[in-house]
Amino acid sequence: MHAISFQDVSYEVTQKKILSQITGHFTKGRITTLVGPSGAGKTTLLKLCNGLLTPTTGQIHILNRAYEEYSPPDLRTTVGIALQAAPMIRGTVYDNLALPLTLKKQTLPPQKAAHYLEAVGLSKDICQQDARDLSGGQRQRVSIARTLINEPAILLLDEITSALDQAAADSIEKLIMQLNQQHDVTVIWITHNLEQALRVSDEVWVMIDGKLIQQGTPAILQQPTHQQVQQFTEGALR
Numbered sequence: 350m351h352a353i354s355f356q357d358v359s360y361e362v363t364q365k366k367i368l369s370q371i372t373g374h375f376t377k378g379r380i381t382t383l384v385g386p387s388g389a390g391k392t393t394l395l396k397l398c399n400g401l402l403t404p405t406t407g408q409i410h411i412l413n414r415a416y417e418e419y420s421p422p423d424l425r426t427t428v429g430i431a432l433q434a435a436p437m438i439r440g441t442v443y444d445n446l447a448l449p450l451t452l453k454k455q456t457l458p459p460q461k462a463a464h465y466l467e468a469v470g471l472s473k474d475i476c477q478q479d480a481r482d483l484s485g486g487q488r489q490r491v492s493i494a495r496t497l498i499n500e501p502a503i504l505l506l507d508e509i510t511s512a513l514d515q516a517a518a519d520s521i522e523k524l525i526m527q528l529n530q531q532h533d534v535t536v537i538w539i540t541h542n543l544e545q546a547l548r549v550s551d552e553v554w555v556m557i558d559g560k561l562i563q564q565g566t567p568a569i570l571q572q573p574t575h576q577q578v579q580q581f582t583e584g585a586l587r
C-alpha cells in the first residue's frame with residue numbers, strides 16, 4: 350500500500366517551476382530518503398505532503414484518500430513533520446510537547462508527556478525545564494516527541510540530524526528506525542548525507558532540478574545506472 354502517492358504533481362511560485370510533474374509513491378511502513386543537490390525541491394515536496402503547500406497541478410493521495418478530502422488539522426495529525434531547526438516555543442519542555450494539542454484546545458496529560466519523552470530516550474524529569482536550556486540533540490528529540498503526540502501514521506523529517514554531532518545523530522537515527530519498526534510509522538526523510546541514506550533507507554527518491562529522477566532501493570545510489578544519479582553520487586560521496 351502507498352502511504353503517499355504523487356501523480357503528475359507540479360508546484361510553481363510566480364510562474365517559476367519548483368517541482369515538475371512528479372509521479373511516484375512512498376511505501377507504507379518503509380523508510381524512504383529524499384536525496385539530491387541543494388535546491389532540487391526536496392523541502393518543497395515534503396511540505397506538499399502535509400498541506401504546508403498546495404500543488405499547482407496534479408494529484409496527491411494520502412493513505413489512499415485524495416489530499417483534498419482531508420481537513421488541514423486532519424492532514425497535520427496524519428502526517429507529522431520535524432525540521433532541522435527543531436524550533437521551540439518560549440516556555441517549558443511540557444509547553445512545547447503540549448503544543449499540538451493546545452492548538453486543538455485540548456490538554457496533554459502529564460503521563461502522556463512522560464511517555465513520549467521516554468519514547469525518544471529523554472527523562473520525564475525535564476518536563477518543567479526551560480526549552481531554551483536544551484542541548485541541540487535534546488531539542489531535536491523533544492521536537493520529534495512533539496510530532497509523535499498526534500500519533501502520525503507518516504513522519505516527515507527534514508535534515509533532522511545535520512546540525513548534531515555524530516553521537517547525537519547516531520542515536521536519533523536509531524530512534525527513527527525503532528519508531529518505524531515498532532510502530533509501523535512510515536518515514537520520509539530528507540538527508541544530505543548519502544552515508545546516512547544508505548544506512549537507514551528501504552527506498553530512495555533521487556531529486557534533481559525539481560524532478561524525480563529515480564525511485565528505488567539504495568542500490569540506485571550504490572551502483573547507479575542513471576547518468577545524473579551517478580554524477581550526483583560521485584560528488585556527494587567523494
Ligand SMILES: Nc1ncnc2c1ncn2[C@@H]1O[C@H](COP(=O)(O)OP(=O)(O)OP(=O)(O)O)[C@@H](O)[C@H]1O
Nearest residue numbers: 362365367385386387388389390391392393394541
Ligand atoms: N516561495 C518560494 N519562492 C521562490 N522560490 C522558491 C520558493 N520556495 C522554494 N523556492 C526555490 O525552489 C527551489 C527548491 O527549493 P527547496 O528548498 O525545495 O530545495 P531543497 O532540495 O530542499 O534544497 P536544500 O537541500 O538546499 O534544502 C530552490 O531554488 C528555491 O530557491
